[in-house]
Amino acid sequence: MMKVKRALLSVSDKTGIVELGKALADLGIEIISTGGTMRTLKEAGVPVMAVQDVTGFPEMMDGRVKTLHPKIHGAILAVRDNPSHVQDMKDHGITPIDLVVVNLYPFQQTIAKPGVTLAEAIENIDIGGPCMVRASAKNNKYVAIVTNPAKYGAIIDILKKDGEFTDAYRLELAREAFQHTAQYDTAIAAYLSEQVEKGAAD
Template sequence: MKIKRALISVSNKQGVVEFARKLHEAGVEIVSTGGTMKAIKEAGIPVTYVSDVTGFPEIMDGRVKTLNPYIHGGILAVRDNPEHVREMEEHHITGIDLVAVNLYPFKETIAKPNVTLAEAIENIDIGGPAMVRAAAKNFKFVTIITNPARYDAIAEQVAKNGCVDDRTRMELAQEAFAHTAAYDTMIKDYLAEQLKK
């Protein structure tokens, strides 16, 4: 599958601008959210705001921005299923071929002295894990990157071949599920500690 469109939405901005630049140079359209979009745009790289894709603004202090059929349909569509392709066309959904997401910094938040329960709760990511899991589930067609250390190698594959090989996509999916599992375990453990108080 040729990578034509990427969604980039990261809390950890390490290397993301250079990654976006390499994808753009390889002819990939970039869609992004909030702070990530701002960083990419300020670097002079063309980027489409996620609200322009969904037709809906980011709402509730950013709690709801990517939970939308134009995003999840674009990620989850099985590209060799004629019915999925027909539904994409019918609903004007464009495929998303690469997803680069890392999650709200819950670990760093709860490590701060005197952090409140409310502050911790606001750093529980919802849309991020949903996109990560959707892309990982559909790894046959979608490349999911949760680790910035992977950016260079993936950008190199896209520049050279226009796509990412099958085994790498499966490896990245496995990493993605490990990432969300560890994240949920951390939240579970934190709430268990709060219940002891």
């Protein structure tokens, strides 16, 4: 097990994120964040570093491109006991991320609104979020991925007590994360199938 030193927080559902951010900061854990999450944390007085300060690139294309960068995904995917991965991190100035807290754009809620257009639905298909979730879940030996705000209390308690997570707990979080992205993609596929069928009917 390794101590959690750096966390990335990027959530659509802001429930409990300030309390989590404050707890992480109080434990001396560095926080990286994006867009609305970063503003919410800053307004609450939580010290936070912008993703663009890590990557060297601004958020662009109306927020479509924020976290899709080697300094984020390399920090998540690096195998910490693989010498070549460690050397790559050193060579490219990549600092590992140990905890990733992400939940996705509200696609299901968007398409449930009366009169929603296909374009509006498409804009609420998250890209960077699922990439981070899946990368973190894949690398669960080293990274804890949290997609459910109901888990924040347990995360805080574990970090206060131990400062790190067991392999078994990270694996459980990874399982939940893959369920989260699977349900998300299933909802998108079902919606697009409906649109295709409507087009065929027209």
